[in-house]
Amino acid sequence: MTTPVEAFLRDYHDRNPAAASELAGAGQLVGDDRTVYEAFAAYVGEPRRVLDLGCGDGSLLAVLAARGAETLAGIDLSPGHVRRALATPALAGADVRTGRAQKLPFRDDGFDAVVSFMALMLMTDVEQVVAETARVLATGGTFAIGVGGPGEGALAVFPKIARPLFAVIPEERRVPSGGDPRTRTREGLDRLLGPAGFAPVDWHELLLDVSGQPEQVWQTCHDTYYQIDSLDETQVAGLRTAFMVATRDLLTEDGVLPAKARVNVAVTRLS
Numbered sequence: 001m002t003t004p005v006e007a008f009l010r011d012y013h014d015r016n017p018a019a020a021s022e023l024a025g026a027g028q029l030v031g032d033d034r035t036v037y038e039a040f041a042a043y044v045g046e047p048r049r050v051l052d053l054g055c056g057d058g059s060l061l062a063v064l065a066a067r068g069a070e071t072l073a074g075i076d077l078s079p080g081h082v083r084r085a086l087a088t089p090a091l092a093g094a095d096v097r098t099g100r101a102q103k104l105p106f107r108d109d110g111f112d113a114v115v116s117f118m119a120l121m122l123m124t125d126v127e128q129v130v131a132e133t134a135r136v137l138a139t140g141g142t143f144a145i146g147v148g149g150p151g152e153g154a155l156a157v158f159p160k161i162a163r164p165l166f167a168v169i170p171e172e173r174r175v176p177s178g179g180d181p182r183t184r185t186r187e188g189l190d191r192l193l194g195p196a197g198f199a200p201v202d203w204h205e206l207l208l209d210v211s212g213q214p215e216q217v218w219q220t221c222h223d224t225y226y227q228i229d230s231l232d233e234t235q236v237a238g239l240r241t242a243f244m245v246a247t248r249d250l251l252t253e254d255g256v257l258p259a260k261a262r263v264n265v266a267v268t269r270l271s
Contacts, residue, residue: 003124005178006077006100012229013056013078019223020056020081020118026220027210027261036263037063039206040117043267044144047113051075051136053101053129054119058085058094064115065090073106075099102128109138117146118263121183126192134196137270143198147184149262153211154247158221161242165235166227173230189266201266208261217257218243224261 002010013019024036032039041063044050048070052061055074058081065072072094076082085096099105101116102125114133123129133143150156166174182188186203193201210220218240222228228236251257 002100003178004176005122005124008176008226008229009122009178010077010079012226013076014080016223017057017078017080017084021059023220023223024059024117027208030207030209030260035063036206036208037117040115040144040146040263040265041067043202043204043265044113044115044142047111047142049073049111050113050115051104051106051111053114053116053133054122055085055096056081056117056119058088058091058096060115060117061085061094061096062088062090064113065094069113071111072096073111075101075104102132104132104136106136108135110136111141112138113142113144115144115146118148120145121147122179123183124178124180126180126183130193130196130198134198134270139270141270143193143268143270145183145189145201145266147264147266149184149205149264151262152207152260153250153258154217154243155210155221155259155261157246157250158225158243161246162221162225162227162239165231165239169227169230175227175230186264186266189268193268197271198268199271201268204265204267206263206265208263209259210261211256211258213255214244214247214251214257217247217259220259220261 037060046068050064050069052074055076061072074096079098082098182192190200
């Protein structure tokens with residue numbers, strides 16, 4: 001059964017099918033010339049058979065294909081995402097389907113690696129997602145998870161301004177809440193994954209520099225927070241003004257607004 005948050009995410013991404021990949025490509029990794037997908041994929045290794053939970057438009061799968069993966073599969077709530085993935089030349093022959101990670105339409109022991117980039121943290125009933133992952137993953141296989149972490153610079157300021165506004169949105173207009181706090185920390189993931197047979201996670205940090213002109217950084221914040229979808233035009237304009245005022249003192253002499261996004265990567269193996 002589709003939950004309210006899943007229905008929202010499906011609708012949101014059907015309306016904005018390129019948003020996730022655009023955000024992933026919005027900045028430069030600090031101290032690294034790879035894309036964030038390429039850096040994440042390096043922690044996955046070079047699996048021959050890989051499944052992406054919440055695969056979006058297939059951009060991460062395409063990177064894994066370039067690293068030698070031969071059997072590519074993905075699942076996503078959004079039909080718009082799936083259509084884009086299936087139209088990607090690098091994913092010709094990939095098995096990408098619309099569906100829920102809580103009930104995977106794939107056989108037991110069918111993959112050497114399962115990945116989920118910025119998606120597991122939004123899912124409900126995560127114990128079932130983990131159980132399904134363990135079912136389709138071969139013994140010794142890799143499970144790699146990307147989760148958001150605290151931002152720096154303007155990306156640390158934005159949530160302090162926005163959250164009080166989100167908190168007073170009338171119930172009928174609020175974006176449905178979802179996700180499990182355990183998916184956002186190393187300790188929480190160990191508690192969640194251990195009972196399913198996974199080893200303690202290795203924890204890595206990727207820092208993405210999304211600094212730019214204030215309007216560019218505002219747009220990054222706008223596109224990152226789903227809750228903005230519940231605001232009317234006047235509220236969005238007010239939030240934008242408050243953000244510009246609150247970050248004014250951060251501007252460099254050449255007008256650049258410093259901002260860094262953090263992606264934590266948890267990697268484990270199935271015993």
